[in-house]
Amino acid sequence: xxxxxxxxxxxxxxxxxxxxxxxxxxxxxxxxxxxxxxxxxxxxxxxxxxxxxxxxxxxxxxxxxxxxxxxxxxxxxxxxxxxxxxxxxxxxxxxxxxxxxxxxxxxxxxxxxxxxxxxxxxxxxxxxxxxxxxxxxxxxxxxxxxxxxxxxxxxxxxxxxxxxxxxxxxxxxxxxxxxxxxxxxxxxxxxxxxxxxxxxxxxxxxxxxxxxxxxxxxxxxxxxxxxxxxxxxxxxxxxxxxxxxxxxxxxxxxxxxxxxxxxxxxxxxxxxxxxxxxxxxxxxxxxxxxxxxxxxxxxxxxxxxxxxxxxxxxxxxxxxxxxxxxxxxx
Amino acid sequence: xxxxxxxxxxxxxxxxxxxxxxxxxxxxxxxxxxxxxxxxxxxxxxxxxxxxxxxxxxxxxxxxxxxxxxxxxxxxxxxxxxxxxxxxxxxxxxxxxxxxxxxxxxxxxxxxxxxxxxxxxxxxxxxxxxxxxxxxxxxxxxxxxxxxxxxxxxxxxxxxxxxxxxxxxxxxxxxxxxxxxxxxxxxxxxxxxxxxxxxxxxxxxxxxxxxxxxxxxxxxxxxxxxxxxxxxxxxxxxxxxxxxxxxxxxxxxxxxxxxxxxxxxxx
Numbered sequence: 001x002x003x004x005x006x007x008x009x010x011x012x013x014x015x016x017x018x019x020x021x022x023x024x025x026x027x028x029x030x031x032x033x034x035x036x037x038x039x040x041x042x043x044x045x046x047x048x049x050x051x052x053x054x055x056x057x058x059x060x061x062x063x064x065x066x067x068x069x070x071x072x073x074x075x076x077x078x079x080x081x082x083x084x085x086x087x088x089x090x091x092x093x094x095x096x097x098x099x100x101x102x103x104x105x106x107x108x109x110x111x112x113x114x115x116x117x118x119x120x121x122x123x124x125x126x127x128x129x130x131x132x133x134x135x136x137x138x139x140x141x142x143x144x145x146x147x148x149x150x151x152x153x154x155x156x157x158x159x160x161x162x163x164x165x166x167x168x169x170x171x172x173x174x175x176x177x178x179x180x181x182x183x184x185x186x187x188x189x190x191x192x193x194x195x196x197x198x199x200x201x202x203x204x205x206x207x208x209x210x211x212x213x214x215x216x217x218x219x220x221x222x223x224x225x226x227x228x229x230x231x232x233x234x235x236x237x238x239x240x241x242x243x244x245x246x247x248x249x250x251x252x253x254x255x256x257x258x259x260x261x262x263x264x265x266x267x268x269x270x271x272x273x274x275x276x277x278x279x280x281x282x283x284x285x286x287x288x289x290x291x292x293x294x295x296x297x298x299x300x301x302x303x304x305x306x307x308x309x310x311x312x313x314x315x316x317x318x319x320x321x322x323x324x325x326x327x328x329x330x
Numbered sequence: 331x332x333x334x335x336x337x338x339x340x341x342x343x344x345x346x347x348x349x350x351x352x353x354x355x356x357x358x359x360x361x362x363x364x365x366x367x368x369x370x371x372x373x374x375x376x377x378x379x380x381x382x383x384x385x386x387x388x389x390x391x392x393x394x395x396x397x398x399x400x401x402x403x404x405x406x407x408x409x410x411x412x413x414x415x416x417x418x419x420x421x422x423x424x425x426x427x428x429x430x431x432x433x434x435x436x437x438x439x440x441x442x443x444x445x446x447x448x449x450x451x452x453x454x455x456x457x458x459x460x461x462x463x464x465x466x467x468x469x470x471x472x473x474x475x476x477x478x479x480x481x482x483x484x485x486x487x488x489x490x491x492x493x494x495x496x497x498x499x500x501x502x503x504x505x506x507x508x509x510x511x512x513x514x515x516x517x518x519x520x521x522x523x524x525x526x527x528x529x530x531x532x533x534x535x536x537x538x539x540x541x542x543x544x545x546x547x548x549x550x551x552x553x554x555x556x557x558x559x560x561x562x563x564x565x566x567x568x569x570x571x572x573x574x575x576x577x578x579x580x581x582x583x584x585x586x587x588x589x590x591x592x593x594x595x596x597x
Contacts, residue, residue, distance in 0.1 A: 057432045079434040087432055093425035097348055109340035110433045112333030154429075 010035045010084075010162050010194045011056065016065035018051055018217075025051040027217040028065065033196055033210075035161075038188065040205045041198040042295070043214035049198040050090060052214070053166045056196075057087050069162060083111065086155025090167040092147055096140035100131055100150055103139060104157050111158035118157065125153040128190070129183055145176035149183060156187065163187075165197040169204065181207065202295045211295065213302060220302045225295060232301040233293020237266045237274055239285045246284035253281075265291075337435040338443040345417060345447025359410060359455040366402045367462050370524075371395040392565055399466040400560035401523030403459045403482065404553065408518060410455040411486050412510045414448030415493030419506055437594045441494070445587065448490035449483065456482045468564055478563045481579065485556050488582030491590050498593040520544070521553035527569055552578045 011033035018026040025048045033039045041049050054060040055067055058078040067074045072081040094103050101122065108118035126132045129149035134142060142150065148168060155163055165184075169177040181204065184195060197208070205211050206225055213220040213228075221228060240263050241247040250264055251257050254277075258265040268274050274290055282288070300306055349355050371394060378394030421427040430440055460478070463470050496513065500506045518524075527536055527548060536545055548554050559575025562568045 059428065059431060079436070082432055082434045085432070087428075089425065089428055091425045091428075093427075093429045095344065095348075095426050095429075096424070097351060098344065102344075102347070106340050106344055107429070107433075110337040110430070110435050112336055112434070 009033060010070055011039075011196060012066075012068040013052075013056075014066050016052070016055060016062045016067055018048075018055060018060065018062045020051075025217050026055070026062065029214070029217065029219055030065075031212055031219060031222060033162075033194060035194055036192060037209040038184075038195040038197070038207070040208040040211045041196070041214055042200065042202065042205050042211055042299070043198075044200055047214045048217040049200075049214055050166055051217075053087075053164055053196075053198060056164060057085060058082060083158070084160060085162045085164055086158065086160030088148070088151045088155050088163075088165045088168050090170060092151065094139045094147055094151060094154075097138060099136050099138055100126070100142070101135045103150065104154055107154045108157045113158050121157055122153075125156060128186060129153045145172050145180070148172060148176075148180060152180070152183065152187075156191070156193070160193065162194045162196060165195065167198055167200070169199065169201060177201075177204070202299070205295055213299060215303050221298075228295065228298045229293040231298075233295075233297040234267050235270065235274070235293060236291045237268050237277060238287075238289045238291055239264050239266065239281075240287035242284050242286050246281070249284065250281065263287075334435070334439055337433075338439050338446070341430075341435075341440060341443025342447040342450065345414065345444060346450055348417065349414060349447075349451045355410070355413065355451075359406060359458055362409060363402050363406050363459040363462060366405065367395065367399065367459070367466055371398050371402075371466065374398075392567060393467060395466045396468055396565050397526060397561075397567070398524060399459075399463065399468050400564045401518075401521070401557045403456050403478075403564075404485065404521070404523065404557045404560055405518050406459050407452040407456040407482060407486050408489055408514055408553070411448055411452040411489035412493035412496065412514055414451055414490055415444075415497040415510075416503065416506055417444070417448075418494055418497035419500065419503055423503070438591055441587075441591055441594045444494065445487060445490045445590070448493065449486035452486040452490060453479070453482055456486070463564075470564070474563055478560060481556075481559055481563060481575070484576070484579045484583055485560075488579055488586055491583065491586035494590040495586055495593065498590065517551060517553045520547040520551045521557045522548050522569060523553070523557045552582050555579070556582075 009032045011031070013029055013031045016026050016029045017024070027048075029048070029052060041052065043049050051060065055062045056069065056074060058074050058081060061075060069081040070084045072084065074081045095106070098106065104122045104125070105118065108122065113121070123132075126135060129152060131142075131146060131150055131153065134146065139147060139150065152163075152165070152168070163184075169180060172180065185207075187193065188195065197204075199205060208225065210222060210224055211228060212222045221232070223231065238260070239250065241250060247264060250266065254266050256267050266277070268277065278288065296306060375394045378397065421430065460470075460475070492513075493510065496509060497506060500509055527540065527545065555570060555574040555578040558568055558570045559572065559579070562572050562575065
């Protein structure tokens with residue numbers, strides 16, 4: 001379609017607002033996702049990530065503003081917009097009483113994928129997510145991680161150009177999480193897709209092309225991880241001075257030095273400055289460590305609090321308890 | 331168009347597969363008619379044509395087994411149709427509804443697939459009863475069976491839609507189980523299915539023989555006319571105007587499907 005090929009942005013969100021009762025879940029959110037990139041939306045629980053995703057997949061209507069997928073307005077042309085996207089929701093949405101194959105086949109049929117293409121693609125996707133051997137098993141026999149992988153495969157049975165994943169790694173162990181990201185990278189190599197992912201795990205965002213930081217329904221900043229770190233984080237060198245004199249010297253030579261226990265934390269501009277420092281004062285230190293800014297620092301800088309500080313309030317913990325099988329969430 | 335039919339087919343197939351795999355449903359579908367036909371039907375058979383003190387009480391020229399047989403078909407379908415709507419709650423509870431809601435399939439097609447799926451399973455359970463015809467001394471001709479199947483299909487469609495209307499209003503499986511039973515059994519018992527209302531009596535006379543409230547219940551119950559039609563087809567006996575059956579079943583199908591459609595649009 002002419003609209004979609006001329007339009008470079010696969011997702012265009014303008015001034016989107018959504019209110020639930022007294023809570024403003026989305027506060028004039030605007031963002032654009034380019035074709036082919038991996039775009040992460042990072043924010044703590046309750047920041048509006050899921051609401052945004054729900055508006056994009058046409059489950060909820062925004063109160064104001066527009067959202068377009070490949071040029072199709074999600075309110076006005078929901079069916080065209082839906083064809084463009086494959087979605088993996090935060091909560092599982094498989095039919096556990098059907099087999100792996102049947103779940104994929106059902107998806108293919110309701111999206112109108114012709115028989116031959118459907119069969120070929122299902123086989124290919126099952127190979128990719130390493131579920132080929134489980135083809136004829138009922139989904140309820142699969143582990144959580146396997147079900148997640150199956151959902152990713154399912155989202156791509158039709159010709160989705162945009163893969164939306166809402167907190168795809170929540171509830172999975174570290175190893176399974178890493179594997180899931182491997183699968184996603186592999187997928188991106190094989191097919192021309194754009195990936196839009198939400199998460200509150202900072203380490204997962206590092207590999208993405210761009211990150212949008214969302215908090216209280218507002219977009220705080222957007223950029224490549226390195227760019228954000230350069231803009232909002234600061235590089236520091238943590239040193240352990242050999243003696244009092246050395247400490248005094250460092251404190252006088254640099255600005256903004258902080259004392260942390262016996263260590264000194266010295267802000268530096270870049271790599272060159274670090275090397276210069278090491279060359280000049282290297283002999284006076286017993287330990288020397290470069291600390292590059294993390295996205296956690298970026299978030300801290302933007303909001304004045306850590307991403308984990310309020311990750312799960314007591315109410316969230318209570319609500320999440322049944323999902324984790326009654327285990328308290330720390 | 332092909333896509334649309336494919337989607338409806340997929341939804342139909344899913345409903346049917348799920349119910350085939352549900353052993354409980356199948357056991358119920360087999361045991362219910364056996365219970366009604368074999369135990370109740372045979373047990374009550376001698377009491378039906380009451381020539382008590384040499385006086386014939388009822389003018390129904392059939393054995394109780396024959397009389398109750400078409401009603402058991404209706405009962406088995408009533409149960410299965412309404413219960414099949416439990417997938418609506420299941421989908422909502424376990425998230426599968428989202429998979430359907432974000433698909434490009436229009437809502438009416440989703441609903442149609444679901445209703446046809448539930449109705450097919452109900453038809454199957456109706457056929458299970460029909461296969462007992464020999465034991466109930468009901469003789470079937472191909473013509474009767476075909477006409478009967480057509481009415482059964484119409485009834486199943488309406489009842490499945492009714493089940494979905496109920497399911498849309500309930501939040502949990504438990505309440506659906508209780509509620510559906512609270513709907514199914516009264517509908518069945520007041521449909522003149524297990525006791526006849528003598529067609530030879532006038533309206534005024536019936537109200538003398540039976541308490542008035544009961545007659546009113548029977549007359550306003552749409553199932554009465556569905557059962558009556560099936561009885562007309564299978565054993566050639568009507569208690570009411572034979573034209574009422576198809577009319578009422580048709581109205582049920584249209585009305586309940588429309589209500590379910592309105593609910594689905596909102597979802």
